[in-house]
Structure formats: C-alpha cells, structure tokens
Amino acid sequence: MDVLLEVFAVDALDQLGRTPLMHATFAKSAEAMVWLVHRKAALETADSQGLTALHVAAAAGSASLCALLLWLEAPLGKRDLQGRTALGCAVAADHLEVVEQMVLGHHAEGSELLATSGAGSGWVRRCLEHKVGCHELLPSEKIFSSWGPPEPWSCCRKRPEQVQAHPREACVLCGLLALIAAWSMSFSGKKFSTPRGDADDCRLLCFIAFSCTLIGSCCFFTAVCRSPGACQLSRAEWRRGYEEALRHAAAITWTSPEEAFNWWGTKGTVIHELQMLGPERSKFCTARRQCVPMFDHYCAFLRNSVGPGNYGAFFGCVSSAFLCCVSLVLAAAQQGRTGILCFFAMVALLLGAVLLFHLALAAFALTTWEMLQISRGRPLPYLLDEKGEYRNPYDRGFLRNLKARVFGELQTGLEDLNALSV
The missing domain is CATH 1.25.40.20 (Ankyrin repeat-containing domain)
Known part of the structure; x- marks a missing residue:
C-alpha cells in the first residue's frame, strides 16, 4: 500500500x-x-x-x-x-x-x-x-429467577448466546437425575444383585456417584457465580497503550525493518471495543463486556465466561461429572438397568470428550480460544517468534501446565496478570 x-x-x-x-x-x-x-x-x-x-x-x-x-x-x-x-x-x-x-x-x-x-x-x-x-435485567424483570429467560422472551425465539438459560437448566436436571439414580440403585442392590456383580460393589459405585455429584454441583455453582477475572487497569493505562499501538500501525512504511515488523508493535491484545491494550492471552468478552485475562471460552452451560478466576471450578465440575457418570454406568450394568446405563453412557461420552480436550490443551499449554485461532490459521502474536514461526513460551510440561490452569487463581493474583500488560 x-x-x-x-x-x-x-x-x-x-x-x-x-x-x-x-x-x-x-x-x-x-x-x-x-x-x-x-x-x-x-x-x-x-x-x-x-x-x-x-x-x-x-x-x-x-x-x-x-x-x-x-x-x-x-x-x-x-x-x-x-x-x-x-x-x-x-x-x-x-x-x-x-x-x-x-x-x-x-x-x-x-x-x-x-x-x-x-x-x-x-x-x-x-x-x-x-x-x-x-x-x-430491567426493573420489571428482576422478579423472575435468573434460571429462566426474562419475560416475554420465549425459549423458542432467537436469543443471544449469553442469555440462553436452558443449557444450564439441563445441567441441573442431569445432576438431579444422577442423585436419584444413585439413591435408587444403592437401596435396591440386594434385589438386583446378580452373578455379574456384588451388591457391596454396587453400593460403593453409587456412593462414588453420589459424592461426585455433590462435589461437581459445588464446582458448577462456583463456576457460574465466580467472575472469570477482569483486567483492572486504569483508564489512562488503557488509552495510552491503545494509542501507542495505533500510532505504531499507522507509522509503518515499506522501509520499516522486516525483522521488527509487527503491525501493532506489541504482543498484547488490542481491544477496540474498550480502546485498550490488554495483557497477553486476554480477550474481550462480549457477554460481560470486559477484558478477561487468559480467556478460555464462553460456556453456554454456565452462562458465564471461563477464565483464571473460575477455570479450576469448571475443570472440577467436568471431571466430577464424568466420574459420576462412569460410576452410574458400571452400577447400572451390574443391576441390568438398561435405561440408566444408556442415558449416563451417552452423557459420559460427551463429558469424556470435553475432559480429553482440556487435557490436550494442558499438554500444549493453550486455551480453547488460542487453539481455535490456530485451527483457523491465525495464531496470536504472542505465540510467534521474531520469524513468524509458532513458539509457545507458556509450555512448562503437562503437569505444570495443568496445575497452572486449575490452580492458577490461587497462585497468580490478577494483579500479576495486569502487570503483563505494562
């Protein structure tokens, strides 16, 4: 040009x-x-x-x-x-x-x-x-529960993703069904005991399912209610970093050194909606209208974004729910409960796929958003070296990566994440 x-x-x-x-x-x-x-x-x-x-x-x-x-x-x-x-x-x-x-x-x-x-x-x-x-919510809508859509918006009408209530309600319903299934099979172990399994083993599996359901429910509501995190930079810092990025992009000419070429002059996230330069790995969340540090994804089942503030609770919820479903499938197989077995086997497959995906993300030290951008052929600037080749500076090995994601909010305060943007 x-x-x-x-x-x-x-x-x-x-x-x-x-x-x-x-x-x-x-x-x-x-x-x-x-x-x-x-x-x-x-x-x-x-x-x-x-x-x-x-x-x-x-x-x-x-x-x-x-x-x-x-x-x-x-x-x-x-x-x-x-x-x-x-x-x-x-x-x-x-x-x-x-x-x-x-x-x-x-x-x-x-x-x-x-x-x-x-x-x-x-x-x-x-x-x-x-x-x-x-x-x-409008003042007239605050009388309605946050579990349902504000009136008069029907579930059959087109609605923005961040107000979809029914996926979250489906999660609660599955949790209740898991509790009912675990309770019913634990008290009918003798009646349905067969050579395929012992009644005590069935009760143990039901107890594991019951415990996992309670733990998963606590993690679920924590992930729902807890903020994913927000960059608490001052307005002056927002504007200064943003203006510097725009000036850098505007000043580039064909004589600019190729090895120092970077349109925005930074590996931070340029967020036009807020006119700010966020830290690396951050993203603007359209649902919350704020910059979330180390943004992972927006979860329709939580009706909340997943970030460093609630990723541990999200991961714990998925893991507990998967273990619960596996326990119920094994218990139902021992007692010959075909309906329970089929339903929770299907849910276990879905949860297992989600769990494996996030374990794979931990192995590569990536978030869901970063993996999505790489799959589209647009890796983010902080994942590229000076030559434009892929290089992940956050990879510390699978166990350390997983620990940093799950317990990140306990080890790294948001103040440290904000310091990355300086």
Whole structure:
C-alpha cells in the first residue's frame, strides 16, 4: 500500500465508488484501516449506494471495527441512499452486538428505528428502548429467577448466546437425575444383585456417584457465580497503550525493518471495543463486556465466561461429572438397568470428550480460544517468534501446565496478570 500510494490517491474509487478504506473494512483488516486513515483517507466518503466504511462494518456485524472507526471519528449520523445510518444497518441485519456497542458505548440514538416495522429482533428493540445490554435485567424483570429467560422472551425465539438459560437448566436436571439414580440403585442392590456383580460393589459405585455429584454441583455453582477475572487497569493505562499501538500501525512504511515488523508493535491484545491494550492471552468478552485475562471460552452451560478466576471450578465440575457418570454406568450394568446405563453412557461420552480436550490443551499449554485461532490459521502474536514461526513460551510440561490452569487463581493474583500488560 505504501508503494501504491505513490501512484494512486488514498481515496481512489473503483467502479462501485468504493475507496481502499471500504475494501479494508470489507476484509476486516483493522491494521490497514488505521494505516489509511492516518494517511488522510476520508471516513465520510460514500459509495454508489451511499454506504460509508462505518455502514459496511455495521452491516457486517463487526462491533470491533465499528468501535475502531468511531474512535477514528467516523461520522455516526451519515445516511445512505435509503436514509439509514450505520445503526440502522445494524438493526436491519439484527446485529445485536453492534447495536449494543453504538447505543451503550457511543450513545447513538435509535428512537426513530422503533417506529419502523421489522426493527430487528426483540432483543434489539429492547436495547433501543431501554438502552441496556441483553444480559442486564430491567426493573420489571428482576422478579423472575435468573434460571429462566426474562419475560416475554420465549425459549423458542432467537436469543443471544449469553442469555440462553436452558443449557444450564439441563445441567441441573442431569445432576438431579444422577442423585436419584444413585439413591435408587444403592437401596435396591440386594434385589438386583446378580452373578455379574456384588451388591457391596454396587453400593460403593453409587456412593462414588453420589459424592461426585455433590462435589461437581459445588464446582458448577462456583463456576457460574465466580467472575472469570477482569483486567483492572486504569483508564489512562488503557488509552495510552491503545494509542501507542495505533500510532505504531499507522507509522509503518515499506522501509520499516522486516525483522521488527509487527503491525501493532506489541504482543498484547488490542481491544477496540474498550480502546485498550490488554495483557497477553486476554480477550474481550462480549457477554460481560470486559477484558478477561487468559480467556478460555464462553460456556453456554454456565452462562458465564471461563477464565483464571473460575477455570479450576469448571475443570472440577467436568471431571466430577464424568466420574459420576462412569460410576452410574458400571452400577447400572451390574443391576441390568438398561435405561440408566444408556442415558449416563451417552452423557459420559460427551463429558469424556470435553475432559480429553482440556487435557490436550494442558499438554500444549493453550486455551480453547488460542487453539481455535490456530485451527483457523491465525495464531496470536504472542505465540510467534521474531520469524513468524509458532513458539509457545507458556509450555512448562503437562503437569505444570495443568496445575497452572486449575490452580492458577490461587497462585497468580490478577494483579500479576495486569502487570503483563505494562
């Protein structure tokens, strides 16, 4: 791009009237967008349909790019040929995350959209009407239990992932079924005792299942209620690191040293939604709207993100549930309980796959998010060396990696994680 600017104007138009900035937005290349705006690319230029770069980002559903463009002072009130603002494009495409970003983060007014028929889903209308996120309860909704969806949102309607209540309710139901199955088989051991197994062995298996259910339940509710962690940097530190990263990306030219090439000049996480530079291994959590250090994944069964604050409880829950299901399967096999055996065998297979996956992550010293990015061919900067080759600086061996993940919140305070961002 630096070489091409010597031949073409920074706002050169193609046949559809689109500028290089619009093409960078289509390609979701935040680095190129910063680079072009620094070279006086016009943010208000519209194509043949009246769409600006902000319209393009909003229609694509990228809250991150919308936040970046608004930080770069893109006009929020510019309208296309149909009279829609960028917020209108997000509402029409039902992109809740973008609507929340503009309404809650940048105070965009969407009152005119409420009178329009088909103004997005109920969750979009709720955000526009009350200026609240989907995970926040309104005063009239606080009387409902947190286990169910706030009224009038039916379980049959489309809802954001972070408010899906039924996966968590299914976990509680499975726990209750495990307790009932363990209790029923432990008191009917003599009646169903066969040459395939002794009644005492069956009672022992039921006791193990009962104990694992109680332990797993404690871990489950701990993982649900406990925060995954948040970077407690001051606003000044947020903005300083973010501005330095953007200045570094904007200053790159074709003469920049190749061995020192890094668009943002840092291996930390650039988070446009919060205009901050987070520590390595952190990520912006859309459900909690905050930066989570060492983010692993968002768990629909917990209705919570998994991070250093609750990963140990999450791992303990999965391990206990797996042992419980295996014990119930063995006890049911001894007593010939086909229904119990089939149901808990199926659950044990699912839990075993999750457990094996997280053990594999510990072997490679990776989080679920990092593994997902590697599988997409986009390894994160802190996992690459100076030559751009994969190198994991966090690998200390399987046992140490597992210990650090499970007991990380006991050994490493969040203050130490925040220090990584300096």
